[in-house]
Structures are given as C-alpha cells and as structure tokens.
Amino acid sequence: MTTTPHRSGVAAIIGPPNAGKSTLLNHLLGQKIAIVTPKPQTTRNRIMGIVTGTSYQMILLDTPGLHAAREEMNRQMVRVALESLAEADVILFLVDGADWAEKKREQRAEEFQGYLEKMTCPVVLALNKVDLLPSAQLLPVMDWYRRLYPFAAMVPISALRGTGIDTLTDELVARLPVGPQYYPEDIPTDASERFIAAEIIREKIFLLTRDEVPYSTAVIIDSFEEGEPVVIQATILVERSSQKGILVGQKGSMLAAIRKSATREIEQLLGCRVRLHLWIKVRKNWTGNPAILRELGLG
Numbered sequence: 001m002t003t004t005p006h007r008s009g010v011a012a013i014i015g016p017p018n019a020g021k022s023t024l025l026n027h028l029l030g031q032k033i034a035i036v037t038p039k040p041q042t043t044r045n046r047i048m049g050i051v052t053g054t055s056y057q058m059i060l061l062d063t064p065g066l067h068a069a070r071e072e073m074n075r076q077m078v079r080v081a082l083e084s085l086a087e088a089d090v091i092l093f094l095v096d097g098a099d100w101a102e103k104k105r106e107q108r109a110e111e112f113q114g115y116l117e118k119m120t121c122p123v124v125l126a127l128n129k130v131d132l133l134p135s136a137q138l139l140p141v142m143d144w145y146r147r148l149y150p151f152a153a154m155v156p157i158s159a160l161r162g163t164g165i166d167t168l169t170d171e172l173v174a175r176l177p178v179g180p181q182y183y184p185e186d187i188p189t190d191a192s193e194r195f196i197a198a199e200i201i202r203e204k205i206f207l208l209t210r211d212e213v214p215y216s217t218a219v220i221i222d223s224f225e226e227g228e229p230v231v232i233q234a235t236i237l238v239e240r241s242s243q244k245g246i247l248v249g250q251k252g253s254m255l256a257a258i259r260k261s262a263t264r265e266i267e268q269l270l271g272c273r274v275r276l277h278l279w280i281k282v283r284k285n286w287t288g289n290p291a292i293l294r295e296l297g298l299g
C-alpha cells in the first residue's frame with residue numbers, strides 16, 4: 001500500500017494590482033488577514049499565511065501588486081514582490097479573468113512576460129473573477145494565457161465565491177517538495193495582531209476616503225496594551241495638512257467613522273473589547289523617506 005507523502009513549502013502569490021490576491025489569501029486561510037478594498041495597490045507588505053491540510057502545509061506569501069514603479073514607495077513594493085519569489089517552490093500567478101477584452105490583455109502581455117521570464121520554479125495560473133466572465137469567453141481567455149507562457153497548470157477560480165479553490169490548492173501542493181509540517185496547524189499567519197490591527201485601520205481609510213488620500217497614508221501602531229479592553233494607540237501619517245483636514249472631517253466626523261469601524265473589526269479579530277486612539281501627523285513626502293519606509297517594513 002502506498003501512502004501520500006507529506007508535502008510542504010512556499011507558494012508566492014503574484015499578479016497585477018486588484019486581481020484579488022488578498023481575497024484569495026483570506027479565503028484560503030479562512031480568516032481575514034490581508035486587507036481587501038476595491039482600490040488597486042492596497043497591499044504594501046508581504047504577508048505570510050499558512051494553510052495546513054492532512055498531507056500538506058503550504059506557506060503563502062502575498063506580495064504587493066506588480067506595477068510600473070515610479071515613486072520610491074512603489075519601487076520598494078515591486079522589490080518586495082520580486083524578493084519573495086526567490087524563496088518560492090511554486091508561484092501562483094493570479095490574474096483578473098474578467099478582464100476578457102483581448103485588447104486590454106495585449107496591453108499587459110509584455111509586462112507579464114517580463115515578470116514570468118524571471119521565474120525559475122513552476123508557475124500556476126489562477127484565472128480569478130470567473131463569476132464575472134461570460135462562459136463563452138472562458139476557453140478563448142485560457143488559450144490566450146496558454147500562448148503567453150508555459151504555465152504548469154491553469155485553474156479558473158472565483159476567490160470571492162470560493163469556486164475552484166480546492167483544485168487550485170491541489171495543483172499548488174502537487175508542486176511542493178516532500179517535507180515535514182513546519183508549523184502547528186492552528187497558526188494561520190506569522191503576522192502579529194499589531195500588524196493586522198494597523199492594516200485594518202488602513203483598510204478603513206481606503207474605504208472611506210478618496211483620490212490620493214489613501215495612498216498618502218500609513219498607519220503606525222505606537223502602543224498595544226493587552227487587557228480588558230485592549231488599548232491601542234495609532235498614528236496615521238499623511239503627506240500634507242490638507243489631507244489631515246480630510247481625514248479629520250467636519251467636526252471630526254471622518255476620523256470618528258474610521259475609528260468606529262476599525263474598532264469593531266479589531267474587536268472581532270481579538271475577541272475582546274478594544275479602545276482605539278488615533279492621531280494624525282503630517283510628514284511631508286514620507287512616501288519618499290527611506291527611514292519611514294523602513295519603519296513600515298518597506299525599506
């Protein structure tokens with residue numbers, strides 16, 4: 001009788017901004033770790049998630065979306081994304097399958113090929129958002145990707161609805177080396193509660209503000225005191241005083257809304273009451289300041 005060997009290793013998720021990487025990661029992990037917003041380029045740090053099955057353990061790296069890097073922060077984001085590839089056993093290339101207009105895909109073909117050429121391990125393509133793709137378009141879209149690169153496997157999925165995820169997991173696990181379980185099965189991530197709390201605050205800013213404001217903000221947790229309630233002090237950095245005004249809102253209404261919805265979600269995460277204090281500080285051009293980027297784990 002043969003038994004299935006235990007497999008373990010690293011799968012790095014890469015793909016263009018807004019393809020649904022964070023949604024997929026949260027789905028695979030069964031809890032909210034990466035923040036999800038409809039705005040592109042929300043993910044700045046890499047986040048590790050661990051998916052443990054009966055015969056496998058897959059360590060997932062979520063990477064910032066790959067995109068043309070103009071500013072210092074964007075360059076750092078692409079660098080972080082490319083670095084995580086060096087550690088990977090398999091790469092999950094996640095694209096927005098609902099982008100089915102061929103013209104649109106052609107515009108990105110060269111950019112995709114540029115990234116894919118550098119891959120030294122198998123690349124599995126996940127065609128996400130197929131819930132939005134007319135079914136007659138599925139095969140032509142898959143054919144287009146087949147011509148683009150010799151993917152090890154191609155799996156249509158909907159990260160939002162959870163379809164195709166089991167097949168995708170099987171395809172990824174099949175490409176991990178035989179190896180032991182490195183982490184206990186009840187640990188879904190190595191991200192600290194502190195880090196996730198900062199990400200939740202940032203998510204609320206992304207959801208509640210517009211234009212350049214969310215992209216000009218960063219959240220730093222100044223203190224995180226365990227207790228009942230947990231008391232969290234956080235600073236929101238912005239680049240200009242006009243942005244501070246927007247974040248404060250009329251009579252403090254915007255800041256109150258950010259605080260309220262972030263508090264509720266951090267309470268859910270921690271399973272206890274939370275008192276959240278938020279401060280806003282103007283730091284001119286922080287997105288180009290290496291010291292601040294380092295503090296945010298992007299340096």
Ligand SMILES: Nc1nc2c(ncn2[C@@H]2O[C@H](COP(=O)(O)OP(=O)(O)OP(=O)(O)O)[C@@H](O)[C@H]2O)c(=O)[nH]1
Nearest residue numbers: 018019020021022023040041042043129158159160
């Ligand atoms: N219809 C549909 N929408 C999806 C699906 N997966 C993700 N989305 C939506 O697409 C948007 C972007 O999702 P994210 O998970 O934040 O994307 P991301 O790739 O992590 O984005 P970045 O932070 O830019 O790297 C959100 O509005 C999601 O709800 C899907 O399978 N179907």
